[in-house]
Amino acid sequence: MGGTQRPTIKTVAARAGVGRTTVSRVLNGSPLVSAQARAAVLAAIAELNYVPNSVARSLVTSRTHSIALVIPESESRLGGEPYFSAVIRGVSAGLAGTKNQLLLILVRDERELDRLTEFLTAGRVDGVLLVSVHRDDPLPGLLEKLGLPTVLAGRRSPAEPLHHVHSDNVAGASAAVRHLLDRGRATIATIAGPLDMDAGRSRLEGWRRALRAAGRAAEEALIAPADFTEEGGRLAMRELLARRPDLDAVFAASDVMAAGALAELRRQGRRVPGDVALVGYDDSIVARHTDPPLTSVRQPVEEIGRTITGILLQEIAEPGSARRHVVLPTSLIPRDSS
Amino acid sequence: MGGTQRPTIKTVAARAGVGRTTVSRVLNGSPLVSAQARAAVLAAIAELNYVPNSVARSLVTSRTHSIALVIPESESRLGGEPYFSAVIRGVSAGLAGTKNQLLLILVRDERELDRLTEFLTAGRVDGVLLVSVHRDDPLPGLLEKLGLPTVLAGRRSPAEPLHHVHSDNVAGASAAVRHLLDRGRATIATIAGPLDMDAGRSRLEGWRRALRAAGRAAEEALIAPADFTEEGGRLAMRELLARRPDLDAVFAASDVMAAGALAELRRQGRRVPGDVALVGYDDSIVARHTDPPLTSVRQPVEEIGRTITGILLQEIAEPGSARRHVVLPTSLIPRDSS
DNA sequence: CGACCGAGTGGGATCGATCCCAGTGTCGGT
DNA sequence: ACCGACACTGGGATCGATCCCACTCGGTCG
Numbered sequence: 001m002g003g004t005q006r007p008t009i010k011t012v013a014a015r016a017g018v019g020r021t022t023v024s025r026v027l028n029g030s031p032l033v034s035a036q037a038r039a040a041v042l043a044a045i046a047e048l049n050y051v052p053n054s055v056a057r058s059l060v061t062s063r064t065h066s067i068a069l070v071i072p073e074s075e076s077r078l079g080g081e082p083y084f085s086a087v088i089r090g091v092s093a094g095l096a097g098t099k100n101q102l103l104l105i106l107v108r109d110e111r112e113l114d115r116l117t118e119f120l121t122a123g124r125v126d127g128v129l130l131v132s133v134h135r136d137d138p139l140p141g142l143l144e145k146l147g148l149p150t151v152l153a154g155r156r157s158p159a160e161p162l163h164h165v166h167s168d169n170v171a172g173a174s175a176a177v178r179h180l181l182d183r184g185r186a187t188i189a190t191i192a193g194p195l196d197m198d199a200g201r202s203r204l205e206g207w208r209r210a211l212r213a214a215g216r217a218a219e220e221a222l223i224a225p226a227d228f229t230e231e232g233g234r235l236a237m238r239e240l241l242a243r244r245p246d247l248d249a250v251f252a253a254s255d256v257m258a259a260g261a262l263a264e265l266r267r268q269g270r271r272v273p274g275d276v277a278l279v280g281y282d283d284s285i286v287a288r289h290t291d292p293p294l295t296s297v298r299q300p301v302e303e304i305g306r307t308i309t310g311i312l313l314q315e316i317a318e319p320g321s322a323r324r325h326v327v328l329p330t331s332l333i334p335r336d337s338s
Numbered sequence: 339m340g341g342t343q344r345p346t347i348k349t350v351a352a353r354a355g356v357g358r359t360t361v362s363r364v365l366n367g368s369p370l371v372s373a374q375a376r377a378a379v380l381a382a383i384a385e386l387n388y389v390p391n392s393v394a395r396s397l398v399t400s401r402t403h404s405i406a407l408v409i410p411e412s413e414s415r416l417g418g419e420p421y422f423s424a425v426i427r428g429v430s431a432g433l434a435g436t437k438n439q440l441l442l443i444l445v446r447d448e449r450e451l452d453r454l455t456e457f458l459t460a461g462r463v464d465g466v467l468l469v470s471v472h473r474d475d476p477l478p479g480l481l482e483k484l485g486l487p488t489v490l491a492g493r494r495s496p497a498e499p500l501h502h503v504h505s506d507n508v509a510g511a512s513a514a515v516r517h518l519l520d521r522g523r524a525t526i527a528t529i530a531g532p533l534d535m536d537a538g539r540s541r542l543e544g545w546r547r548a549l550r551a552a553g554r555a556a557e558e559a560l561i562a563p564a565d566f567t568e569e570g571g572r573l574a575m576r577e578l579l580a581r582r583p584d585l586d587a588v589f590a591a592s593d594v595m596a597a598g599a600l601a602e603l604r605r606q607g608r609r610v611p612g613d614v615a616l617v618g619y620d621d622s623i624v625a626r627h628t629d630p631p632l633t634s635v636r637q638p639v640e641e642i643g644r645t646i647t648g649i650l651l652q653e654i655a656e657p658g659s660a661r662r663h664v665v666l667p668t669s670l671i672p673r674d675s676s
Numbered sequence: 677c678g679a680c681c682g683a684g685t686g687g688g689a690t691c692g693a694t695c696c697c698a699g700t701g702t703c704g705g706t
Numbered sequence: 707a708c709c710g711a712c713a714c715t716g717g718g719a720t721c722g723a724t725c726c727c728a729c730t731c732g733g734t735c736g
Contacts, residue, residue, distance in 0.1 A: 006459075006461070051456055051459040051460050052460065053397075053460060053461050054460040054461065054462050055393060055396045055397050055402065055461055055462065056397055058393045059391075059393050059394055059397050064393065066441070073427070073430070084423070085422070085423055088442070088444075089411070089444065092411070092442070092444040092446075093446075096446065096450075101441055101443070101457070101462070102441065102442050102443070103404070103439055103440065103441055103442075104426065104430070104440050104441075104442040105439070105440070106426075106427065106430040108430075108431075108434065112434075118389055119439070121344075121387075121389040122389050122390065122391060122392040123344070123391050123392065123393055124392050124393065124439070259627060285623065285624060286623065286627055289597060289624055289627040289628050289629075290627050290629075291628075291629030
């Protein structure tokens with residue numbers, strides 16, 4: 001219908017009685033245009049409802065004004081769902097007010113990696129944000145090789161060479177454990193996150209340090225690693241109870257795992273917080289709705305999203321100028337489970 | 339570093355000793371290429387690590403191979419969060435295996451609408467998915483005018499002219515109410531969703547129909563509309579209890595509102611399900627973790643995402659060929675709150 | 677009064693792909 | 707021996723923008 005072709009810069013130029021270059025200058029805010037010419041161009045643009053074709057523009061400027069946010073889907077489906085939503089909101093907030101758009105890429109499968117590589121090489125994005133990186137993730141190295149600006153939420157290891165932002169996992173976990181010590185708990189176990197992720201290792205390290213700082217032993221028997229899922233949390237809890245039936249507190253490295261642990265504790269007839277105190281991590285929706293509501297360590301996830309976005313945009317605008325490493329603080333939200 | 343420019347089709351052609359057109363033919367799988375030429379081209383591509391520049395390709399084909407998913411952010415932040423995550427997963431699943439990418443656009447503000455319009459006009463997407471449309475949303479009409487392929491999750495009204503997919507809200511709500519009737523409840527109130535959204539109206543209509551079908555009156559005093567948020571649910575519950583202290587069941591049009599209602603019921607000393615039975619809608623994470631866990635109406639949100647994506651892709655490939663309207667079934671998940 | 681400068685302008689080349697079309701070579705048929 | 711059909715090929719134009727550069731036209735200065 002209509003049949004009216006979208007106007008191009010040429011149409012506008014003809015209508016305004018000027019050359020294409022002048023129209024382009026007006027569009028890009030160059031001062032080298034007479035007031036008269038500018039007025040004519042703006043009038044023509046308004047009359048024709050002209051909007052510049054951004055694909056054509058991208059071709060010559062080699063800027064697409066879009067960035068990719070890559071999320072491993074297996075994980076978003078399981079535990080950390082609210083985490084990813086919050087990151088997305090933060091990224092989107094960081095993009096607001098700029099002309100940039102967000103390409104969301106859920107990677108559901110290792111086999112999709114080739115396609116992803118090809119896509120990223122094809123020049124459709126100016127930069128990449130990576131979330132939930134694992135120790136042996138191939139993607140960060142690949143992006144480094146491609147020379148595509150990249151920022152990570154989290155890091156592969158404490159020696160991460162790429163730009164990255166994360167919350168202070170060690171301090172957050174330590175605060176949780178100190179809180180339990182303050183409440184007079186004696187035997188504090190931990191359900192750790194995956195040890196191939198820095199978040200998992202660092203929270204475990206925080207647990208260790210807080211115990212040692214208080215002069216307690218950080219026994220191996222008090223550690224059960226899981227995978228950030230509810231079922232994983234349940235199994236880990238069962239194992240801990242089998243190994244140390246005398247435990248009176250648990251620090252879980254995520255709320256979802258804590259929810260699983262809670263279910264297992266109840267199944268075995270332990271009361272929370274009466275018999276066992278429980279602290280989670282993330283301060284997600286889940287923490288507010290369990291029975292009892294979970295004490296949890298809040299990390300500013302949305303702010304992480306905003307920050308990685310800011311760093312990426314800066315790195316794109318002026319390579320080499322951005323801060324490589326930002327750590328954001330956590331805070332403890334006490335509720336009824338401890 | 340490296341300084342090596344990305345190879346172009348010209349580089350490849352030179353390397354393979356053929357013309358640009360032949361390389362293009364190989365890339366696009368044309369049969370009009372000799373086996374020999376094809377082999378030479380493929381070898382050159384592999385040696386150079388060539389990946390076609392998709393921006394340049396888009397310019398001439400006027401296909402971007404990306405679609406936009408537009409989500410109003412005010413709402414994603416509040417109630418329906420898990421809903422949006424599920425839609426996103428579904429859309430992403432629907433895109434998997436195609437060459438298309440997902441552009442996620444969170445609209446946080448009416449004032450952003452101009453920018454959005456401009457963006458959509460600029461030809462950066464092949465089509466648009468719209469989620470959570472309101473009765474008076476300006477965007478759908480605008481997209482219709484632009485002639486950009488569009489599919490809605492949900493609809494503005496039962497007379498929706500655009501392609502759209504939704505679950506059977508009337509039937510879902512009716513099933514919830516019948517379930518409460520079956521349990522012997524006599525006075526069944528409802529916390530309705532926003533009445534400027536079809537989902538809100540239809541679920542309310544389902545409540546009405548089920549009551550009437552059972553020969554009961556659908557009294558206005560038993561209806562309290564809210565806005566899909568937890569706080570809204572709490573307030574609506576308070577109002578209902580004030581108006582009809584004798585109510586013994588509530589159907590809430592979302593789990594999050596049900597969670598708010600649950601808190602208010604407990605505050606006023608009513609036991610669930612003993613004194614008041616409660617049914618929610620969405621079968622979200624929240625429903626599984628409240629105390630007691632919520633009976634809820636499950637709608638196949640991820641499938642809605644997949645379906646709108648499928649329809650959109652088909653509409654893009656072959657305008658006019660897609661199904662305009664798909665309704666997906668709901669199911670009741672009984673838990674302890676009823 | 678001519679040389680010079682700087683503001684303003686627009687034509688042509690360019691970005692990297694696809695597509696149209698004219699051209700070449702081979703083969704089979706009469 | 708000639709012709710047309712068919713498979714294959716590649717140069718040029720094109721998509722719609724930006725950018726380089728050469729050009730015009732007042733005004734200023736020595």
